Amino acid sequence: MSMHIAAKAGEIAPNILLPGDPMRAKHIAETYLEDAVCFNEIRGMYGYTGTYKGQRVSVMGTGMGIPSILIYATELARDYGCKKMIRLGTAGAYSEKLKALDLVLSQATSTTSAINDHIFPGHYAPCADFELLDKCYHIARERGLPVYVGNTICNDHLYIDNKEEYKKVWADYGVIASEMEGAGLYTVAARYGAKALTVMSIVETSFKPGAKGVSAEDKEKNLKDMILLALDTAID
Numbered sequence: 001m002s003m004h005i006a007a008k009a010g011e012i013a014p015n016i017l018l019p020g021d022p023m024r025a026k027h028i029a030e031t032y033l034e035d036a037v038c039f040n041e042i043r044g045m046y047g048y049t050g051t052y053k054g055q056r057v058s059v060m061g062t063g064m065g066i067p068s069i070l071i072y073a074t075e076l077a078r079d080y081g082c083k084k085m086i087r088l089g090t091a092g093a094y095s096e097k098l099k100a101l102d103l104v105l106s107q108a109t110s111t112t113s114a115i116n117d118h119i120f121p122g123h124y125a126p127c128a129d130f131e132l133l134d135k136c137y138h139i140a141r142e143r144g145l146p147v148y149v150g151n152t153i154c155n156d157h158l159y160i161d162n163k164e165e166y167k168k169v170w171a172d173y174g175v176i177a178s179e180m181e182g183a184g185l186y187t188v189a190a191r192y193g194a195k196a197l198t199v200m201s202i203v204e205t206s207f208k209p210g211a212k213g214v215s216a217e218d219k220e221k222n223l224k225d226m227i228l229l230a231l232d233t234a235i236d
């Protein structure tokens with residue numbers, strides 16, 4: 001067991017999905033994994049291991065924000081040997097071409113966080129593992145999913161004054177969407193020799209059509225599409 005994860009050695013699979021929301025981890029395990037066994041309940045951060053298409057896969061929540069995911073991703077990669085770490089989460093649109101429920105694969109991530117300022121003598125550029133990114137993109141295209149790949153921003157805040165002006169600065173330089181954990185995940189994965197990718201669904205956009213008009217059925221289909229995309233990317 002590590003400081004925040006109760007699993008014994010070998011109870012967590014090398015390939016793991018990492019939603020921010022622990023209840024989403026529970027939903028994925030109960031709905032998409034066979035023979036899922038819970039390996040963590042510490043702090044309500046549920047983690048499960050089961051099988052998908054005959055292969056062992058784990059899923060665990062990470063909480064919100066870089067400090068939270070840094071703790072879990074470090075323990076999973078360093079102490080449990082996780083090798084493929086796929087974050088799946090929700091995001092805000094910065095590019096005008098994105099609409100609600102589009103999928104975004106974070107190729108690289110800018111950040112407002114200072115996590116790396118004390119490690120490097122310059123500015124580190126956290127990026128996705130190319131193999132995972134390439135595989136995920138091609139599966140999404142084969143399935144006809146609305147998928148976009150690009151630089152994203154990992155913010156330390158969700159709420160900010162003058163949000164539209166703030167977004168425009170990043171969007172003017174090609175940043176397409178925002179979330180709050182990816183830079184931590186990509187940095188830790190690199191440090192411990194794991195492959196990482198962030199897959200996101202757009203839930204907030206000030207552009208048309210916005211997220212408010214989206215039906216419950218479309219949301220459910222989008223969640224299912226994203227989970228199956230992440231699972232098929234995660235297996236060997």
Ligand SMILES: O=P(O)(O)O[C@H]1O[C@H](CO)[C@@H](O)[C@H]1O
Pocket residue numbers: 019020021063064065088089090091158178179180181
């Ligand atoms: O849906 P998740 O994975 O939590 O991701 C996004 O949603 C949360 C904010 O609502 C932040 O954690 C952000 O990164």
Ligand SMILES: O=c1cc[nH]c(=O)[nH]1
Pocket residue numbers: 090091092093155158178179180203204
């Ligand atoms: O704008 C948004 C929406 C969801 N999650 C974020 O981090 N930002």
